[in-house]
Amino acid sequence: MNKQDRNAVLKALLASKKSIAAPGAYDALSARLVEEAGYDVVYAGSYGTAAAYGMPDVGLLSLDELVAHAKRVVDAVNVPVIADAEGGFHDPANIWRTVRAFEEAGVSAIHIEDHAGGKHTDLPQQLIPLDQMLARLRAALDARRDPNFQIIARTDAIWAQGDIEEAMRRVQAFSELGVDMVFPTGAKLETVDRLRTMTNAKIAVIETPDSEGFSAAGTANLVIYYGFCLYAATRGMSSALRAFKERYSSSDVTSLMEPVTDFENRLGYAEFSERARKYQS
Secondary structure, eight states: OOHHHHHHHHHHHHHSSSOEEEEBOSSHHHHHHHHHTTOSOEEEOHHHHHHHTTOOSSSOOOHHHHHHHHHHHHHHOSSOEEEEOTTOSSOGGGTHHHHHHHHHTTOSEEEEEOBOSOTTSSSOOOBOOHHHHHHHHHHHHHHOSSTTSEEEEEEOHHHHHOOHHHHHHHHHHHHHHTOSEEEETTOOHHHHHHHHHHOOSEEEEEOOTTSOOHHHHTOSSEEEETTHHHHHHHHHHHHHHHHHHHHOOGGGGGGGSOOHHHHHHHHTHHHHHHHHHHTOO
């Protein structure tokens, strides 16, 4: 599918009545597995991307690193990819570079957040002032070339500070600005229900293993499982490696490993052979 066509596909998916589940991929191969499992959307977040570099998600990655990683995910699949643009990386006058970079990578949507640092830590959590956040979002909306490219406004007011009312205030302001979707991280089902009465914008949420089942409830338009592939792969590889180390016998871990033929079929070895034979002299 043409990369720009994916933008229209994502917009149509989000306009449907069902909740769209987007598992987080941490590299190109995990993204392909998400698509093969039948999901309509792949998520490429900074959490999984940082983990692929062997680092925590604490603001270490540059714009270029996030975009390059997202492009590898995009190139591996034929479904829309939603990516994490952190806080936008630039002030409003320069945020066009962030939007254009992700658009040119073939990403179909980005979210821009109001978190000012310290994520996933016990450090003091701060938010970008609302007026500054609105200026960034307005600049991002102006910068996109394709109107189907989605700008998602994320607020961490609940997750970072436990402030539901501030999240409500920000979501309403984001919606009035005209963003495509609002993303209140940490919101529970009852909060999302309240937001539905306040805004016409689409709503994205994060679901974790201990959250309340947004997908089943059908409350949100987009449900992001940001660590799903990462956690599954880490548990699977750790278990296989520990079992193998006990006796260094491959037969002990066969049930934990994909057959070589199946694995290589995913990566296009057979297609390569066909091309090679086609062009042999």
